[in-house]
Amino acid sequence: MIDGGYIAHKEGEREQTLKQHLEETARLAGQFAARFGKEDWGYCCGLLHDIGKYSDDFQNKIIENNNNMVDHSTAGAQLCMKLGGYYSFLSYCIAGHHAGIPDYGNSAIATSLCGRREKKIADYEAYKKEICIPPISTLPMKIAKGRNNDFSLSVFIRMIYSCLVDADFLDTEAFMKNGQTERAPGQSMDVLLDKLEKYISTWLLNDDLNSVDGRRTEILKHCLDEGKKPKGVFRLTVPTGGGKTVASLAFALKHAVEHNMDRVIYVIPYTSIIEQNAHIFREILGDDNVLENHCNVDYEGTEEFRPMQLASENWDKPVVVTTNVQFFESLFSNKSSKCRKLHNIANSVIIFDEAQMLPIDYLTPCLSMIQELVENYGTSVVLCTATQPALDDFFVSKEQIVELCPRLGEQFRFFERVTYQNIGSISQEGITELLAKEQSVLCIVNTRKDAQELYHSLQGGGVYHLSTSMYPKHRKRVLKCVKERLSTKKKCILISTSLVEAGVDLDFSCVYREIAGIDSMIQAAGRCNREGKRTVEESKVYIFELEGQKVAPSQKQQIDVAKAALCDYPNIADMESITAYFARLYKFRGENLDKKHIMDEFRNKDYNFAKVGKEFKLIEQDTKTVFIGIEPESHEILQEIKIKGISKDRVRKAGQFCIQVNSNFFEKLYGAGMIQPVSEDMQDFYQLVSLEQYSEDCGIDFSIDDGMALYM
Secondary structure, three states: OEOOEOEEEEEOOEEEEHHHHHHHHHHHHHHHHHHHOOHHHHHHHHHHOOHHHHOHHHHHHHHHOOOOOOOOOHHHHHHHHHHOOOHHHHHHHHHOOOOOOOEOOOOOOOOOHHHHHHOOOOOOHHHHHOOOOOOOOOOOOOOOOOOOHHHHHHHHHHHHHHHHHHHHHHHHHHHHOOOOOOOOOOOOHHHHHHHHHHHOOOHHHOOOOOOHHHHHHHHHHHHHHHOOOOOOEEEEEOOOOOOHHHHHHHHHHHHHHHOOOOEEEEEEOOHHHHHHHHHHHHHHHOHHHEEEEOOOOOOOOOHHHHHHHHHHHHOOOOEEEEEHHHHHHHHOOOOHHHHOOHHHOOOEEEEEEOHHHOOHHHHHHHHHHHHHHHHHOOOEEEEEEOOOOOOHHHOOOHHHOEEOOOOHHHHHHHOOOOEEEEEEEEOHHHHHHHHHOOOEEEEEOOEHHHHHHHHHHHOOOOEEEEOOOOOHHHHHHHHHHHHHHHHOOOOEEEEEOHHHHOOOOOOEOEEEEEOOOHHHHHHHHOOEOOOOOOOOOOOEEEEEEEOOOOOOHHHHHHHHHHHHHHHHOOOOOOHHHHHHHHHHHHHHHHHHHHOOOHHHHEEOOEEEHHHHHHHOOOOOOOEEEEEOOOOHHHHHHHHHHHHHOOOHHHHHHHHOOEEEEEHHHHHHHHHOOOEEEEEOOEEEEEEEOOHHHEEOOOEEOHHHOOOOOEOO
């Protein structure tokens, strides 16, 4: 105790009393929870989270500065369980504020909530001298018929947990750094809207609906006007070339200002698109207002990026650009590091760019989460894409979904750039002959192995290969060459996997696409006549099926449904075809829209937060990472890793020279002695030692592999 008070933290000679820490954490947690109308819940959780520190065991640990392990989080959880009623829900948050929200479990599982309830802990009754248990309000969210209300309650618990852990981190950080936290939250929504309006001011003068720019302006103006609409779920169905990036930002900022919302969050499937969009947003809004949060961004290491590094922990920036993986895995996580940001999702405008890429294996839990965010946490959601998936039936209030694109059918007719032609089944020799006759052509196939074989059958001047068999820096070099040849009208034949379908700005005279999901085929078509300089009739997209080709299980349903759509609809790119494709796909999937039965883990107040946090993984690849040390820069990075070991920054740099291979191919490489661990203590990080297995033309050679070698 200090001056009759109990101690929470010490830093040198400075001390923070436990009462100060609890009250400030409670204030912050309450402030965060106020965004969704539950300030009292946040305040109560913050006030009780560390009452276990009132025990003599913990106070002796602080005073003596020893390393004894003292459980201080179980006390508040046990107290809330004893209080019963709504307080019992707070026990999940308090029990997990360091180790993560536990499963309900049973008393035989020590780490479960039931196990913690039975745990013997040090006496903490001294809390009563300083802390009064505050009241909390009743039912925390809307209850709806036909809904899994236990799931709703689990989301609420996770949101209160987010308020608690972020408040706890922030107050502890403020004490430890004596108030010098270096955080910079960015500018307000109305300032950002003003910046956007100045940026687009000259665009808004164009009212020529016979020009591309005029059509983009029409869509942009409509999105600004629609920003005044009440909060809810929106669609922005804009054809390729319609300017959806700036239009969606215009709607989001106008909507945020209109409804006093806190931030705009972009959720995007591919890092390549994220990097493009974030660049545009920074150009319009300024660097300090835009946070990129994904695996390719590392803000550590420099003082200049310190505020961004801190903001990446809890998304305390006005515009956040992130991935589907980061967004949804955080919302289903039980860990404090991932959940800190969740309360900052409340009262935000959330844009799901390329909405057709919402993870189909987890579509039911993801859409249930989106509906929770809209109904109970004050968010508005925009489903933004050129190929709008059939999601209406997943939303309870589907009749209230608002389309933001004006004169939708007319826009699609105006922006039509290509003619589709289904040429059916064809041999590899046949497709090779067709490609060889072209001057400017892109051919996309479904596997890396097929891409390499097709390239080798064509190789010569102006023929290029692109797939994830090449490390990222290598791919960038090839793309640069391809763009230069296209711009100078030189012969250019590109054989690729689907990685060119999004975030890659290419314009070919024609495209050949192996049959895949309709959304993939339409994305591929976006690389044909992209700039609209040729007629629709002469800009062909040929759909084909390679003879004797095995279809990967992960692609079979999409391809089967797409084949049916090709038979039923003359133009696969019209809205009727796209809607029918997704509706059929979701119907065929059935229960597989929640392949791990995530929704069933929240039933009858028996909630399995830890299990779901472990199971909910959007990317589950059976792959290994192999470093390709060919370039001088790669030698330096590899040497640095061998000498200094792994760090976030070194892993990010090394990633530019790494490829992913499936486990079967990995075993072949390893068995042949072609790869080896970078060092004895890094068994999960390998380097290619047989460099002849990697070529400048195609990257890693899959010819020794007899598996599918799929691009993921």
